[in-house]
Amino acid sequence: MNDSLPALEVLPMARPEIGAREEKLVLDVLRSGVLSLGPMGPRFERAIASYTGAPYASMVSSGTAGLHLAIRAAGVKPGDEVITSPLSFVASANVLIYERATPVFADIDPITLNIDPAKAAERVGELTSGLLPVHLFGYSAAMNELEALAADNDLWIVEDACEALGAIDSDGRQVGSRGNLAVFGFYPNKQLATGEGGMVICATDELKRRIDSERNQGRAPDMGWLDHQSLGYNYRLSDVSAAIGLAQSEKLDDMLGRRTRVARWYSERLSEVDGVTVPCDDLGQNKRSWFVYVLQLPSGTDRDFVIEALKRDGIASKPYMPVIHLQPYYRERYGFAPGDFPVAEDVAERSLALPFFPSMQEGDVERAVTALRAALA
Ligand SMILES: Cc1ncc(COP(=O)(O)O)c(C=O)c1O
Structure with a gap:
């Protein structure tokens, strides 16, 4: 396995x-x-x-x-x-x-x-x-x-x-x-x-x-x-x-349990990184089924620079996910423009998905967060 x-x-x-x-x-x-x-x-x-x-x-x-x-x-x-x-x-x-x-x-x-x-x-x-x-x-x-x-x-x-x-x-x-x-x-x-x-x-x-x-x-x-x-x-x-x-x-429950464990490792470490917003905690009876680990970078961060820096350290990351209405096809067909849905746009511009899968180990998470910290510094 x-x-x-x-x-x-x-x-x-x-x-x-x-x-x-x-x-x-x-x-x-x-x-x-x-x-x-x-x-x-x-x-x-x-x-x-x-x-x-x-x-x-x-x-x-x-x-x-x-x-x-x-x-x-x-x-x-x-x-x-x-x-x-x-x-x-x-x-x-x-x-x-x-x-x-x-x-x-x-x-x-x-x-x-x-x-x-x-x-x-x-x-x-x-x-x-x-x-x-x-x-x-x-x-x-x-x-x-x-x-x-x-x-x-x-x-x-x-x-x-x-x-x-x-x-x-x-x-x-x-x-x-x-x-x-x-x-x-x-x-x-x-x-x-x-x-x-x-x-x-x-x-x-x-x-x-x-x-x-x-x-x-x-x-x-x-x-x-x-x-x-x-x-x-x-x-x-x-x-x-x-x-x-x-x-x-x-083995779905087992995989979901291990995804939750990886997410906790990320959130614990990232809560100490200034300006980074981590995925929301479960409210009330809600329970997230962890799919990806997407954080939001501090406003004004050069996200492309961060992605490149992580890549040099062997850490994949993605500007995930972009808003739909600003995709070229949607702009052209429906005339959407920046500012139409400001909350979604702000989140999309600052979002960064980090490596995330059930078999990730605590050391992997540590490595990704250390690289991110260095890129942001
Ligand atoms: C929110 C959402 N909707 C729809 C889809 C489409 O699924 P598929 O790629 O299996 O066609 C995806 C998958 O990537 C998704 O994340």
Whole structure:
């Protein structure tokens, strides 16, 4: 296992934990000759449904694919406006554009870094049909407030939980288990990795059947090869990936526990570094599922210089994450400009992601923080 690997010369941003169990289940799939649409998929789906306490789960080829199918199942229509966070990975807004809906951004809460429900309320208009909150960096968005807003305005909700498998919300519930459509992502840096992959969580058998059909070219439930009842996509995940996911799900709690331990080491050491803001503590019953370790540098820091200095010391780091509305495509298409969402922009400009993965040792964290301190000095 990774824990017994020799110390790393270069500390990477992320490192999935692939062990003997993943190898065994992948080999089982390879030897079975059934590489897709076999029995491993439903096993993986049941494991995630049972972990989150959600009634149904449908695996898909990526978090993006899952978000796309989820907003379609929620009922998005061309011309709709959907309120979402500007501080997220671009896919959470892109999927709305796929459906010819308009992403309407609302600024974030400066502490949790998730969409601010009061700002979201200000953006509700005639064309608003839904809310797409993002549980950024594994910390649940304010779901009670957002659900109240949705109920008052007859809006659907799709939760982008791509970064939040295993997070607990302010009611003490697993993210994804509230009855809204929710989507997890399994890119290699995620809490659970399948390479590429995602999972849509839903509350009814009807929704599951729709998602299962649309991920598979709109086929009928009996999978008749030439029976396509609706427009669909190829958003299937292979059984090879499902095998990795199933093995990962069996040790998810262990990996999350070790992620939390690494985050604590970071926060303890960084609390002594002047001007650096560390990720917020868990408020109330919330429990972050640690995905990345993102700090905010003091205002006015030359972040590129810091990244270069860390690199010379063998420490990877990234200016993560940028705001969506200032990406060239969004500026050009919607005319967004700096200053539109000042809280998100300030956080994005000062954010720095450090190496973060479950097998990191205390000495690795010490090394990264020492290098950061030197770069800031
Ligand atoms: C917040 C968020 N939304 C959506 C995605 C898209 O997931 P994927 O890369 O699996 O398509 C990601 C993953 O990077 C993400 O972090």
